[in-house]
Amino acid sequence: MTFSPxxxxxxxxxxxxxxxxxxxxxMIPMLIYGQDEVGSITDELVEEVAKRVGVTALQVNxxxxxxxxxxxxxxGKYHVQVCTNISCLLVGGMELYDQACKKLGIxxxxxxxxxxxxxxxVECIGACSWAPAMQVNYDFYHDxxxxxxxxxxDGLTAGKQPEQIADVSRVNS
Amino acid sequence: MLYNEPHPLEVxxxxxxxxxxxxxxxxxxxxxxGYKALEKAVGMTPDEIIGEVKASGLRGRGxxxxxxxLKWSFVPKTSPKPKFIMVNxxxxxxxxxxxxxxxxxxxxxxxxxxxxxxxxVGAQQGYVxxxxxxxxxxxxxxxxxxxxxxxGYLGDNILGKxxxxxxxxxxxxxxxxxxxxxxxxxxxxxxxxxxxxxxPFPAVAGAYKSPTVLNNVETFCAVPPILLNGGAxxxxxxxxxxxxxxxxxxxxxxxxPGVFELPMGFNLMRMINEVGGGMKxxxxxxxxxxxGSSCPVLKxxxxxxxxxxxxxxxxxxxxxxxxxxxxxxxxxxxxxALRIMRFYAHESCxxxxxxxxxxxxxxxxxxxxxxxxxxxxxxxxxxxxxxxMLGRTxxxxxxxxxxxxxxxxxxxxxxFEAHLDGKPCPYENASRLVTA
Numbered sequence: 288m289t290f291s292p293x294x295x296x297x298x299x300x301x302x303x304x305x306x307x308x309x310x311x312x313x314m315i316p317m318l319i320y321g322q323d324e325v326g327s328i329t330d331e332l333v334e335e336v337a338k339r340v341g342v343t344a345l346q347v348n349x350x351x352x353x354x355x356x357x358x359x360x361x362x363g364k365y366h367v368q369v370c371t372n373i374s375c376l377l378v379g380g381m382e383l384y385d386q387a388c389k390k391l392g393i394x395x396x397x398x399x400x401x402x403x404x405x406x407x408x409v410e411c412i413g414a415c416s417w418a419p420a421m422q423v424n425y426d427f428y429h430d431x432x433x434x435x436x437x438x439x440x441d442g443l444t445a446g447k448q449p450e451q452i453a454d455v456s457r458v459n460s
Numbered sequence: 461m462l463y464n465e466p467h468p469l470e471v472x473x474x475x476x477x478x479x480x481x482x483x484x485x486x487x488x489x490x491x492x493x494g495y496k497a498l499e500k501a502v503g504m505t506p507d508e509i510i511g512e513v514k515a516s517g518l519r520g521r522g523x524x525x526x527x528x529x530l531k532w533s534f535v536p537k538t539s540p541k542p543k544f545i546m547v548n549x550x551x552x553x554x555x556x557x558x559x560x561x562x563x564x565x566x567x568x569x570x571x572x573x574x575x576x577x578x579x580x581v582g583a584q585q586g587y588v589x590x591x592x593x594x595x596x597x598x599x600x601x602x603x604x605x606x607x608x609x610x611x612g613y614l615g616d617n618i619l620g621k622x623x624x625x626x627x628x629x630x631x632x633x634x635x636x637x638x639x640x641x642x643x644x645x646x647x648x649x650x651x652x653x654x655x656x657x658x659x660p661f662p663a664v665a666g667a668y669k670s671p672t673v674l675n676n677v678e679t680f681c682a683v684p685p686i687l688l689n690g691g692a693x694x695x696x697x698x699x700x701x702x703x704x705x706x707x708x709x710x711x712x713x714x715x716x717p718g719v720f721e722l723p724m725g726f727n728l729m730r731m732i733n734e735v736g737g738g739m740k741x742x743x744x745x746x747x748x749x750x751x752g753s754s755c756p757v758l759k760x761x762x763x764x765x766x767x768x769x770x771x772x773x774x775x776x777x778x779x780x781x782x783x784x785x786x787x788x789x790x791x792x793x794x795x796x797a798l799r800i801m802r803f804y805a806h807e808s809c810x811x812x813x814x815x816x817x818x819x820x821x822x823x824x825x826x827x828x829x830x831x832x833x834x835x836x837x838x839x840x841x842x843x844x845x846x847x848x849m850l851g852r853t854x855x856x857x858x859x860x861x862x863x864x865x866x867x868x869x870x871x872x873x874x875x876f877e878a879h880l881d882g883k884p885c886p887y888e889n890a891s892r893l894v895t896a
Contacts, residue, residue: 314650356634374711411554415711425595
């Protein structure tokens with residue numbers, strides 16, 4: 288399996304971070320960064336990670352099933368993750384999630400027909416004091432209002448990149 | 461900007477650099493006494509360092525509140541295996557969002573705390589386990605680590621004194637359970653995040669079965685100020701046996717949510733009304749989760765208390781991870797209990813049956829109540845089921861799911877009764893606070 292030079296270089300760093308004989312520690316970082324490039328945890332990716340860290344594919348597969356950010360099927364180009372845990376729930380997180388479901392016509396861990404946007408109801412993402420909060424891929428959005436969510440989803444489904452959507456500010460990028 | 465405008469009641473020790481320009485850079489850090497505590501620690505014996513941390517009254521900021529100096533003292537002095545320092549930056553306790561700020565705005569303070577821990581226990585290698593969702597913080601942390609290597613604060617000849625310490629980040633991939641120390645170590649080793657049976661504790665057999673100091677981000681960040689100003693100074697900031705300050709994360713129905721650094725023992729009602737700006741929309745306080753969703757809730761009339769580990773324990777709750785979730789009189793406590801239980805049922809790793817089955821059945825029972833199909837006998841059953849989970853699991857996740865549930869069903873029984881006989885949820889149409 289071939290990866291981009293950037294990912295190869297990251298894998299190289301990961302495999303050298305841990306003490307001699309402990310390459311297996313690189314497995315989860317390799318899986319999540321590998322997924323970012325490949326699009327999902329494919330059988331090929333599992334085989335490749337297994338080979339490089341020196342375990343069987345079965346040992347990688349049993350790990351993949353444990354972690355909620357690792358997906359066997361590709362998510363959308365923009366993976367919208369709305370938090371509905373307690374701090375967000377109290378200030379409208381569930382309503383935002385319902386709004387996103389209706390607007391996109393999809394549910395939890397589903398992808399729009401064109402593959403652009405996917406949706407996930409997520410557990411606490413560590414933005415409780417800036418609730419309701421969400422992430423698109425790895426970027427945080429804080430104090431999200433229904434109007435902002437509408438604009439964001441309109442923009443994403445129309446083919447815009449998140450940074451091109453006015454009045455909806457990401458907290459980090 | 462994530463950090464709030466400083467509040468006059470704050471005592472900014474760990475967060476003192478948050479507002480500075482380029483606060484995450486090594487230049488800013490060095491201009492503001494950065495790495496001075498390390499220089500001081502280099503001149504001390506390991507026992508002296510641990511003694512200072514013990515004197516500070518610092519207790520683990522991840523939730524359990526175990527005395528940090530004592531934890532470090534459990535690491536064997538001599539070991540045929542290398543020792544490790546592990547930073548728990550897997551911040552995932554609902555209500556908690558403070559470690560994000562400490563890494564984003566002052567990553568060098570964390571590196572310096574880790575280095576001092578390394579000197580105290582004789583470790584030469586450390587890792588920062590950062591939750592996968594905090595990808596941007598991995599970049600910030602990696603940059604700070606590179607700067608520290610370039611300036612000789614990490615590497616094989618630290619401060620030109622031949623001291624060796626290496627530090628790396630490590631990404632998680634989404635699992636609340638990995639915030640529990642033994643599950644974190646399993647995950648770090650490239651396995652499912654199931655907890656380990658203890659003893660042995662990580663201090664004796666942690667990463668790769670080697671002696672390991674594992675602490676929360678905020679705990680390590682408290683170490684440089686302690687070494688620099690003395691354990692007695694830090695202890696004096698807090699309440700008895702509860703040294704220092706704490707980053708409290710205020711969320712929920714208040715006017716001024718945010719992360720505020722306040723002395724340990726700060727009064728909860730003042731936290732809500734003065735620091736948090738009081739209840740939103742002039743509503744009345746109903747309940748508070750004082751330290752993240754694992755903690756038993758406090759009713760409004762129980763909230764006039766000092767926020768430290770011992771006072772909260774005496775009130776049959778916990779100080780936990782510093783996540784203060786404030787709920788007003790329009791909050792449906794059945795919904796709150798249900799949402800919290802949905803979380804624990806999702807996050808239970810499935811290793812221990814009382815937790816795996818208990819959380820799932822409680823989620824079903826609470827969902828049935830919320831859907832208007834609850835039975836009177838279920839009120840007792842919810843409490844019984846939760847109590848039977850207590851103390852019967854490898855890790856505290858079972859207790860974390862059971863304790864808030866028991867508190868809600870006991871303290872707000874009337875709300876469960878109000879959902880009986882197909883009656884609609886009394887709060888169904890309560891407006892959430894999303895504003896235009």
